[in-house]
Amino acid sequence: EVQVVESGGGLVQPGRSLRLSCTASGFTFGDYAVTWFRQAAGKGLEWVGVIRSKAYGGTTVFAASVEDRFTISRDDSKSVAYLQMNSLETEDTAVYYCARGVYDSSGYLDTFDIWGQGTVVTVSS
């Protein structure tokens, strides 16, 4: 079964760090981008960041609200991507989702087709 599963969420104090994992199965992980999204309780969806596949440089792009605090990395040998969240703020409280990013023949991200079930991050003292 093609799937991604997030893990690593929990309760953390403001200013502390947390690392989320996105573990894939059922497909060749290294061929795809990995995108992180989040959703605060009762709110809409927000894009957090993306890591491209190695074929497209393995580079990352982030939302302005997190770009100085969050990083994304990937270990294709383990089919895992990581979202490292530093200097967490109460506004970072949300369900975090990872999603598979599919490239089209021109190298553009075509779809975000497989989403995980999400992991809850609560930032509170």
Place this chain on the structure above:
Amino acid sequence: DIQMTQSPYTVSASVGDRVTITCRASQSISNWLAWYQQKPGKAPKLLIYKASNVESGVPSRFSGSGSGTEFTLTISSLQPDDFATYYCQQYRRYPLTFGGGTKVEIK
């Protein structure tokens, strides 16, 4: 940033109704638009990508259209499983942005 505006905010409809949701982009995004369905406590589910391509496994009653700045999601005959919140998303430029969502409720 590209702003995405969905309307209406809520749709009250009955089983069998035709439902149309509109999404407007603040600048042209060509056809780089996706639609998602989300049910309470669940992850979003991709319905439509590149404005009009129906994702594999999605019922044929769902369709998408539009290009540039105006897009629509149509459910041709609403089914009980379709009561959910729907989001549009542009992926023409970073940051990726979503519309505010449209909740489809039972009338």
